[in-house]
Amino acid sequence: MVSILIHMVQSNLKQTFTGYLSPVDFESDLKTELTLMGITIVSQHGRLFLCEGEARDVVFAQDTWLEVEILAYSSITNAAELLKARAARYQHYSLNNHRRGELILEKVPRVKIKKYDFLESIPSTSLGAFALLSESEIIVSPKTTCPLPFGEIHFNEDKINPPSRAYLKLWELFTLYGYKPEAGMKTIDVGSCPGGWTWVLQSIGAHVVSVDKAPLDPKIAVLPNIEFRQESAFGLRPQHVGKLDWFFSDIICYPEKLLELVLRWRESELVDNFACTIKFQQPTDYETLFKFKEIPGSKIIHLSCNKHEVTWINLKEGLHEKLS
Ligand SMILES: C[S@@+](CC[C@H](N)C(=O)[O-])C[C@H]1O[C@@H](n2cnc3c(N)ncnc32)[C@H](O)[C@@H]1O
Structure with missing residues (x-):
């Protein structure tokens, strides 16, 4: 089922896909909200829901992945090249093949998770995101709505x-x-x-x-x-x-x-x-x-x-x- 849907994402070149990342443990709230809003869910990968259409304001999305693509990659180096061609900085949402994902992340500019002080300025540059679907397929978003990884801020x-x-x-x-x-x-x-x-x-x-x-x-x-x-x-x-x-x-x-x-x-x-x-x-x-x-x-x-x-x-x- 998932592979048919992935093929849909790959082949519908003209169609826009958006990824909505739920807060931890709120997958079912996000899923219900998307359904009530009439947003078509193409597939779910952990907390990430790939959906048809432009990004909408979804409450139970901790972060939103824009312009999502699913790409085939042949090696860690090849995946890093695909990513670098699309965005300046990345976060890795780990689904499986965790070690492989981290090796890819090491080869691209990444954002470090840090603790902020109250009212400290937040980076204004957009952040890309990726998740490995398998040893040969990668979900890529060159732009996410939150400039911090996974849409979360941590404070001192x-x-x-x-x-x-x-x-x-x-x-x-x-x-x-x-x-x-x-x-x-x-x-x-x-x-x-x-x-x-x-x-x-x-x-x-x-x-x-x-x-x-x-x-x-x-x-x-x-x-x-x-x-x-x-x-x-x-x-x-x-x-x-x-x-x-x-x-x-x-x-x-x-x-x-x-x-x-x-x-x-x-x-x-x-x-x-x-x-x-x-x-x-x-x-x-x-x-x-x-x-x-x-x-x-x-x-x-x-x-x-x-x-x-x-x-x-x-x-x-x-x-x-x-x-x-
Ligand atoms: C989650 S606490 C608020 C915590 C607070 N914002 C803080 O930063 O410490 C919720 C508060 O709502 C108050 N509350 C419940 N019913 C209320 C009412 N009818 N009028 C005023 N306060 C009420 C409770 O007494 C409780 O202190």
Whole structure:
């Protein structure tokens, strides 16, 4: 079956193929999402789904391989030549023939996996990718959407100051994607305890209205520019908070409850930008996920540190273009 499909990829020269790489352990979520979007899956190789057509915005794709080709190669040197003719730098997604793949990678410019500091600049040059299908066939993409291998960022973590590891979500959003409030901006962080997100926002100079039913970690509560409100975020009215540059939510609730909440704040026209975690139970609530996607100006990302949750970004007009 796979070889018939591979032949299809090789022979349909005019057709475009895209590879979607799922996050670790989320192959079935990606597969369902692709199917619901009407994207034809040609074949699956581990976490990599080869699909017909141009790349689309797929939430459960940690990375997207563009302009995918399946090529025949005769030797390690020949494979390296094929790769070098197509892109400047590569990552290797290992399916099988691991040693052979690594030997090919040694012969082409490669990107090293490194740990980043918060807000450190990320390489802007595009990254190619390859995976060996067998001893004679190689999947090649000269360009992937993320400049980091496998669409993942790893940080030099701060093990002392933040009261929870949730801070890594905002570190990634700000460092890798550039979606970030400026110093002096007014933000709200709902579902904020113990205070990881509030700590990140405060650390970049934002003013934070921090809201949770539970108390904030005392070492965060004493930091300047934080106004803590111990109450339910669902009872809070936008008019009682006033104009906001950013609305952040990492609240634990059903996706449809979060949707209701953000729509209320959006309709108030008092908020410019949103960044919210949509947390799923089993099974994934695709119906609500697609409703979030349809809100104008939305982008939904599966962050490296998101497990069964995704991050919804909604920016004021023009900001997406400025950042992309
Ligand atoms: C995953 S934790 C948030 C972690 C936080 N972002 C951090 O960086 O430390 C989810 C939070 O949602 C809060 N929460 C749940 N229901 C809430 C509600 N109705 N109003 C406000 N907060 C709520 C919980 O108390 C919990 O602290």
